[in-house]
Each structure stands twice: as C-alpha cells, then as structure tokens.
Amino acid sequence: MTNPSDPRLEKSDPKLDEATVSSEIVFSGHFLKVRRDVARMPDGKTTTREHILHPGAVMIVPMLDDGRLVLERQFRYPLGRVFLEFPAGKIDPGEAMQVCGERELLEETGYRAREWVRLGAINNAIGYSDEVIEIWLARGLEAGSNQLDEHEFLEVIAVSLDELLGWIRSGEVTDVKTIVGAYWAEQFLAGKWPAD
Template sequence: MTDPLTETPLSSETVFDGNLLHVRRDQVRLPDGSETAREYIVHPGAVLVVPLLDDGRLVFERQFRYPLGKAFIELPAGKIDPNEDPLVTGQRELLEETGYTAREWRYLAALHPCIGYSNEIIHIYLATGLTAGNHRRDHDETLETFTQALDEALDMVRRGDITDGKTVIALFWAEKYLNGRWR
C-alpha cells in the first residue's frame, strides 16, 4: 500500500558533486497531482561510536569544525566508505581517530539528522572492552581525545558545552541503554 503522503520523482539532476557532499534537484509530483522541485544533499551515511572504557568513562574528541569556526566536543564518528558495512566503519573510525579497538560492539540506533535537506543516516554503536593503541588519523585530521564520565558528559550537554547533535543523541541513548531502560 502506498503512503498517501508520498511524492513521486519525475526527474533528477546533479547541482553539485563534491568530495563528500552531492547536491541534487528533483522534480516531483505531489500527492495532489501538482509538481514542485526538491533540493537535497546525498550523503554516504556515517557511524558514531560511543566508546566505553572498563571504568565507565567515555572517550571523546575535541575537533575544529570549519563551517562554524570553532572546536566542538564529539564522540568518534565518520562517513561510511562505498560498500562498507557500518560496523566496519565504526571499527575503522574508532581506531583511526582515537587509537582504541573494542572487543564488543552493540548497535544502539539509527538517526536521520537532516530530514529536510539530506538523506544522511547515522548508525550509533556502543563499543566496550576497549584496548588503547596508536591512532591512524588522516593527514588533514587534527583532534584531541579525552575521557569523561557519562554523568559529567550529560552535565556538559545541559550546560551547552556539548552541542553536536549526533553526540547529544548518542549520549542520551547510551544513558538509557546502560541504565537498563532501553534494550
């Protein structure tokens, strides 16, 4: 059965084709039969990792984000490479950015951060049984890592010190999961 709110694509064109982002403009038929244009970003998808140390602290990153001109506190994350399984992306990104590997991986959730203008999906994993090692950051990737207890990180969200949307959502998911409320 077709959803009565579905918009039907009639044509599609590439507006911009960059290294990470691709912008498309589609002509669509609306449910009432009229036509309009929809512009959106095609994104390869991403994975965010909640790295939980045995002592209960989480591994965070502080990284400069050019579009906003300042450093942000985030959990490790990165884009999915072509034909890559999201779990493999999470394992790769955790190692590349922090140097940690994890023995156990638990899928927590998926989120769509920008539904009005992008098809991006972010898969959230909890990584436990961490072992420290050497990071393997990309040549253009500069960041600092640090650890923080979950309750202190949630206080940082409340104070506005952590504002990255994917990180905030992942922290709330982790809190519910680790407290046994959501399984």
C-alpha cells in the same frame, strides 16, 4: 513500547507522499553531492526539492572499563569552532557499518574494542539530506596509536557520562549525534532500552 502497527508510524501515506518526476546532480564534490529534483505533490502539483546525498556514517560511543566515555575535541569548519563529539566517520563503498565503526575508532582514537552493541540509527537532517548515522556502543577498549588522516587534527579526552549530560543540558555540547548517542547509551546502560 510503541505499537509497530500504529498507522501514525507508517512510512508511506498517499495523502502525504511525494513522487520524483525528474532529478539532476547540480554539484558533485569529493564527499557530498547535491541533487535537485522535481517532485509531484499529493495534490498533483509539482515543486522543486534540493537535498544533499551522503554515503552514510557510523558514530561510536566508546566506553572505558572505568565507565568514562571517550570523546574528541575537533574544529568544525562550517561553524568555525571546536566541538566536543563522539568519534564518527563516513562509510566507505561496500563497507559494513560495524567495520566502519571499528576502522574510525582506531583511526581517530587508537582504541580497539572487544564488544560492539548497535544502539540504533538516526536521520539527522531530514529536511535537506539523506544521511543515516548508525550509533554503536564500543566496550572493552584497548589503547593503541591513532592513525589520523593527513588533514585531520583532534584531541582525545575521557569524561563521565554525568559530566557529558551536564554539558549537553548547559548547551556546551550541541552536536546532535553526540547528544543522541549520550542519551541512548544512558538508557541502554540503565537497562531501560534493549540493544537494536
């Protein structure tokens, strides 16, 4: 276990911190915004920082009673191919993280869960986005009908954790949130990590 008072884990350090001098939104879309800031560096000079503003998201690691994990096959436009990933979705304004997870799990897979365990949170693109993704394990699944959005197409599958980890090791599964979720779930289920 790490020492929370370890200075290497401090979130602020005058030798490294940058301060916002000015800020402007240079693009505002339906889902994302792009901001361009002028930032003052630790040496007093300024530089430009551009980044994406993201509302935040929840990813769910859904586990069936037989231990298999529920995943989705979905085409992802920026990379032009089908990816295998855990169900996930962005947070609606004012929505609690677990409520978002419950909603997204039902909408995308049709499942409801009796047990929810927060595994942790990740910042998946720290160089260019403020996105935070909370990762939740959902167990005690009850099947139902999914409620996909109008322009959402996906296939729901179930695989063993070992099969998923093999696909991660071979490079077949490359979605970062899914990789992190699989390893966190593995550690939690083995009793090596407590729930967050």
